[in-house]
Amino acid sequence: MANIVMATNTKAMGKLDGSVKRKVYDFLEKVQTDDAAPGLHIEPIKGAADARIRTGRVDLNYRAIMFRIDPEGGDTTYIYMGTWKHDEANALAERSTLRVNPINGTLEGIIGELNGEADRKKRSVVPDPRGEIGKLVTPAEKLPYLMQAGFTLEDLTDRLGLDRALADIALAAADDFAINAIAAEVDGWQGDALLDLACGTGIDEIRKKYSFTDNPVDETLDEDTQILVALDHPASKMQFTYIDDTEELRRVIEGGDFAAWRTFLHPEQRTYAEKDFKGAFRLSGGAGTGKTVVAIHRARNLSKQNPDARIILTTFNKTLAKGLESDLKVLDPALRIAKRPGQPGIYVEGIDKLANDIVSQATDLGPSTEALFGTPVDVTSTRTNKDRVWREVAQSVTSGLEPRLATPGFLDSEYVSVVLANKVKTLEQYAKVARAGRGVRLSRPQRIAVWKLVEAYRRHSRMDTSLSFPEVLALAAEYLQQRQAGGQPFLADHVIVDEAQDLHSTHWALLRALVAEGANDLFIAEDSHQRIYGQPVVLGRLGIKIIGRSRRLTLNYRTTAQNLNFAVSILSSADYHDLEDGEESTLGYRSARLGPKPVLLQCESATDELNKVAEQVRTWLKAGGEPETIAVLTRGQNDRTQFVRALGERGIEARALDENPATTGHVQVLTMHRSKGMEFSRVILAGIDDAHVPSKAAMHSVPEEEKPEAELRERSLLYVAASRARDELVVTWSGKRSGLLG
Incomplete structure (x- = not known):
């Protein structure tokens, strides 16, 4: 039985229609079962640049390109690179190669000529058929950007292992914008490394981040075994993934997006998903940097290590929790999902539901309510x-x-x-x-x-006989503490919490009471810039020690560099503090993608704004945008209702998105608060005037001493909303523009 490895960043599959994708699945499933089956027609290419190259018959018109790996004493492995039409596949295969990078030990596959077509490149080359990047990197009179920072060609090639042609272009780049443009066209770790260089990250730090070592290749092994070893390198896993079974194979192929989060982890992200920590660990990072992805993978990894482990994966509310559970099931449908806290498996619920489940399961709450309220309280x-x-x-x-x-x-x-x-x-x-x-x-x-x-x-x-949610949380924490004082075990072995910046003190009391202090007890994912509820807390005052066990992600995978810069500009004039009461910075945030600049659109009146929003949505729909990938975000529910009605009156199918899941076939209209944890291809921030943002009601409802903190929450809310856009962002207002708009 052969192993199957897939190149996760190939664009070729996305261009195939559904019937061909199903045939690819059938073909690869047969390869897994019996690669010698005659109907597969797996054949070498005479005179090929790499003797490992093979093509196989998907049907009469299409052939798959693969590399066959036969290590000494090991099973055959096929590295699937994509599917093309018959003649094109054979021509590409003849010029394709697979190698281990001698500088850093990562695996690199090169399909066909390096002619700039996105689906034909498997290592870092810069496609520039129109000469646009060439204009960016034309050396100016002054020294190019990376050279000014002290980087040399030897640093990029001999110490990092960048492709020589890519290194030459990067070193000629006039500024960091040009480097960002180059990096956006480069697959895998090399594109990310360019972004690190543009931010001034040193070579040694980059090598550490990508797990590069001084002896990357074991020369005592045969070449095919070296390739299999290279597949396990964290940076290689950004581009290649093992397919363990046929169901996983079907999901990946039918999904069509091999760079999806479920098969992709940046080497730095993989470290946090897999590493053992001596105690509570905090992972911070801006919107779109993959904190939630890491949390989900960490839950899976802990479950794989010990299937009987009691793991709690929780977050701020039930809507976000539903998303976590859905993504977890996509990542691995075989995972054991616990129905109640304390059961083996992964329990996934919002933290208020978690507290309520604990209180509901309790046999005697009298001592706990008396300790908390001074008298026993019946809770119904x-x-x-x-x-x-x-x-x-x-x-x-x-x-x-x-x-x-x-x-x-x-x-x-x-x-x-x-x-x-x-x-x-x-x-x-x-x-x-x-x-x-x-x-x-x-x-x-x-x-x-x-x-x-x-x-x-x-x-x-x-x-x-009712309690508020904070009271239920405090009661659940007290009950667990008394239970443990009586010799009963803790309810969980590991607790993972996402969107932790919005939790208040009773949330943290419960989280601390769920699991004993020790290795891998609490994993905390948060971004203090996205705190839109409640007051800030300092974990050290709440019995959660994370000093020295805190790291930050800075590379954004969701939105474009232009949208990210706009979102970050909203935060630029304010001071934020993290869960350790340290200064929270946006320094180093950058995006791996480029796109159009956000459009700021002033309107003559409220009616004119409704018309312009509808016109923009109609333009996107005519250009082929799927309705459900377009969102209009408003500050309040009344405005949301108004825009739903206005879009409908102008012939655009729109739906208000509240607690219900998003529906296909409709433009989504939702509040900024509801947008938390979501993303859309195209976003309109509507009503961003000084009457709505910041909310006058929110500002007037707090004492004067707390107004600066209330404005921080309003600023964070606008940042959250702006960072929901993957590709295009439009901001509209009538009257006076909001002062929070950067």
Whole structure:
């Protein structure tokens, strides 16, 4: 039985229609089963540049190009490079080669002539049929960009192993924009390495990032064995992947996109997905840098290492959790999905649902509620209308608290961050407790006034036997802590949390109580620039130690360099802090793709804006864009409803996207908050004027001392929205343009 390896970045399959793809699947499945079957017609090419090259009959019109590897004492492996029409396949195969890069040990496959066609290149060459890149890299009067930074040809070729022709072009590039343009046309690790060079990353650091060593090739092995060894190199896995079974083969071929996240990990990402950590580890990075991809692969790897491991994969809300579970099943349908926390397998739910499941499974919550609230509380339901309850309490109780603080936003934040986080049960405790991180200082009379409202809020809970989600989280954490104090085991072996920047203190209390401190306990993926809910926290104050175990991803795979630059510009004038209370920077963020500049479109009136948005959507649809890949993002739900109606009145099928999944055949209209975790080919940010962004309601609902933090959340929300666009971004407004627009 032969092994099958697929070149994951080939574009050839994407150009084949469905019937041919199915035949390719049948062909490769037969190769796996019996590569000597006569109907396959797997044949060498006479006079070929590489004796390993083979072509095989997919049907009468198409042939597959493969390299056959026969290591000493090992099984035959076929490296599938793509499928072309019969005569073209034979001509390309004659000039194709496979080799191990002698400088870094990565595998490189070259299909046919290096003539710049995207589906015929398997190592780094720069296609430039129209001479556009040539214009960019024409040396200026001053020294080219990389040479100014001190890089030499020997650095790029003899230390990194870049293709000589690529190195020559890169060294002639006039500026970092030109290098970005070159890198966008280069497959695999070499394109990413160029982006690192453009950011000033040193050669030694790049070598470490891509796992290059001083002795990359074991010369004692035969050539075919060297090739198989090279396939296991992290940088090679960016371009080649083993297909373990026929179902995986079918998924990859029918998907048609071999560079999909499910088969692709950057060497740096693979390190974080596979490495053992001595304790809690934090992975940060901007939008589109692959944090979620790493989290999903890490969950799979931990499950593969120990199928009986109890793994919890959680995130901020149920919508994002559904996406995690869906992607996890695509990555590996055979993975064991746990139905309840504490079961072997991977439990995937939003963190509020996780807490609710723990409380629902508990046998006796009396001691836990007494420890948390000072008295036993019967719990029969979860309250979703906590703002309404706080408002009623503030209006009905004579507390003496000034109106600017007697708001649902301030009271709930104080209750969660201070009262629940510190298990405060009495006024005496509240009067003394530290309020680290709170923007508003409270005098003793103010604390007394706040506590009157807290007591009234808790009386309401006892009367209707319901708890808010933060209370359920705190209760679940307390229950687990008491359970462990009584000698019971922890509920999980590993916990992986995505979108962690939006979690508050009771979330973190639960996460810490789920798993014992130790190796691979907590894996935290977050981006502080995308924090659009709640107050910032410092994990060290919550018992989660990540000092020295924190890394940042900087290479964006989702959006174009132009869109990324626009999104980052929204953040440029603000100061952000991460979960260690360190300064969060956008330095080094870059994209592997190029595209058109974002369009900023001022409109004469609200009606004119509706017309222009519809006109832009219609233009994209006429150009062949699929409706479901186009999104209109608004700040609020009322605006969302208005744009759905306006698009419909102008003959465009559109749907509001709320908790329901996206539907095919319709343009998606959604709020910026709902867009979190999503991506679209083309995006319109609508209504980005100073009346809507930042939201006046959001800014007015917080005390003056907390307005800077509220503006940070509004800025982050706009950044999240802008970074949803993969290819094209349009920003519209009428009236005065928002001051947050970079």
